[in-house]
Amino acid sequence: MDATSVFCDTKRRRPPFGGAEAVRLRHHPSSAPRRRKRRERVMPRTLGLIGSGLIGTSLARLAVAAGMEVVLSNSRGPESLAELVGTLGSGARAAVPEEAAEAGDLVVVTIPLRGYGRLPVAALRGRTVLDTMNYYPQRDGRIAELDAGRLTTSELVQRHLAGASVVKVFNNIGSHQLLSLARPAGAADRSALPLAGDEEPARREAARLLDVLGYDAVDMGPLAESWRSEPGTPVYTRPYLGETPPGLTAEEYFPWFLRNPGRPVPASLVRELTETAVRGPAGGVLPAGAAR
Numbered sequence: 001m002d003a004t005s006v007f008c009d010t011k012r013r014r015p016p017f018g019g020a021e022a023v024r025l026r027h028h029p030s031s032a033p034r035r036r037k038r039r040e041r042v043m044p045r046t047l048g049l050i051g052s053g054l055i056g057t058s059l060a061r062l063a064v065a066a067g068m069e070v071v072l073s074n075s076r077g078p079e080s081l082a083e084l085v086g087t088l089g090s091g092a093r094a095a096v097p098e099e100a101a102e103a104g105d106l107v108v109v110t111i112p113l114r115g116y117g118r119l120p121v122a123a124l125r126g127r128t129v130l131d132t133m134n135y136y137p138q139r140d141g142r143i144a145e146l147d148a149g150r151l152t153t154s155e156l157v158q159r160h161l162a163g164a165s166v167v168k169v170f171n172n173i174g175s176h177q178l179l180s181l182a183r184p185a186g187a188a189d190r191s192a193l194p195l196a197g198d199e200e201p202a203r204r205e206a207a208r209l210l211d212v213l214g215y216d217a218v219d220m221g222p223l224a225e226s227w228r229s230e231p232g233t234p235v236y237t238r239p240y241l242g243e244t245p246p247g248l249t250a251e252e253y254f255p256w257f258l259r260n261p262g263r264p265v266p267a268s269l270v271r272e273l274t275e276t277a278v279r280g281p282a283g284g285v286l287p288a289g290a291a292r
């Protein structure tokens with residue numbers, strides 16, 4: 001059994017928070033909506049997921065393994081998620097996106113970026129929303145404000161989600177590596193993930209979730225800085241993949257990406273890669289076989 005399977009022991013159903021369900025934080029902005037203030041005071045117990053594909057499934061597995069409840073949703077309806085929910089066990093259930101948003105102490109939005117305008121604004125108001133989405137014009141169509149470099153993708157999402165506090169996170173690691181590289185706090189081979197958000201309490205909430213799920217966090221600052229982990233930047237997926245096998249063809253790359261267990265990336269390297277990144281054109285190019 002490797003370190004990952006130890007950490008992701010789904011039989012470990014005790015809460016990851018040592019029984020201290022109400023952990024008081026030092027700061028909370030007096031201007032924030034009451035609902036967000038209440039949620040900042042307690043550790044997250046329920047993860048809401050809007051989008052339950054590759055990344056949503058990996059996050060659900062990590063959250064259930066850590067003793068959290070998860071509420072999954074997608075565009076086709078809860079019944080289409082029955083099989084997945086069955087594999088996750090009693091800590092998981094399926095719902096419609098509005099219900100997943102309402103149920104989650106933290107809510108992850110993890111759908112193709114082209115659908116961001118359909119994310120439920122009212123249900124997400126007052127929430128900390130973790131945004132994993134990346135811009136792939138082949139899949140998402142061209143978005144002029146992104147192409148012009150006027151906004152980062154998460155600023156676009158934040159503008160749509162008025163009243164929510166968006167944090168960019170989980171966008172720069174492949175879904176399989178996200179599962180396989182998770183490690184308990186203090187492990188020598190623990191990896192880090194970058195995050196960005198305009199509100200410091202929301203960034204701290206996201207960092208705390210990362211810790212519970214098996215990662216250290218590297219804070220990049222506001223959403224305007226989140227281009228530092230977008231497709232094409234040095235910290236985007238590659239470091240977590242390790243060496244590409246020699247002779248891998250373009251067609252072989254995506255299947256390898258989907259199953260490669262990856263390589264740990266410590267916080268020091270994530271910090272260095274994000275701090276030295278140079279902003280290029282927005283948007284990535286999907287590998288062969290990945291477009292949907």
Ligand SMILES: NC(=O)c1ccc[n+]([C@@H]2O[C@H](COP(=O)([O-])OP(=O)(O)OC[C@H]3O[C@@H](n4cnc5c(N)ncnc54)[C@H](OP(=O)(O)O)[C@@H]3O)[C@@H](O)[C@H]2O)c1
Nearest residue numbers: 051052053054055074075076110111115133134171174175
């Ligand atoms: N795959 C990766 O390794 C990876 C890594 C980092 C970041 N990302 C980014 O994270 C996002 C999700 O990627 P993914 O690979 O997990 O995608 P995916 O496997 O294609 O899954 C997308 C999910 O979003 C749901 N969805 C689509 N439109 C929706 C809507 N309007 N409301 C609710 N749910 C909706 C889909 O449900 P239906 O099937 O019912 O439509 C599906 O469950 C993308 O923006 C991607 O670029 C992906």
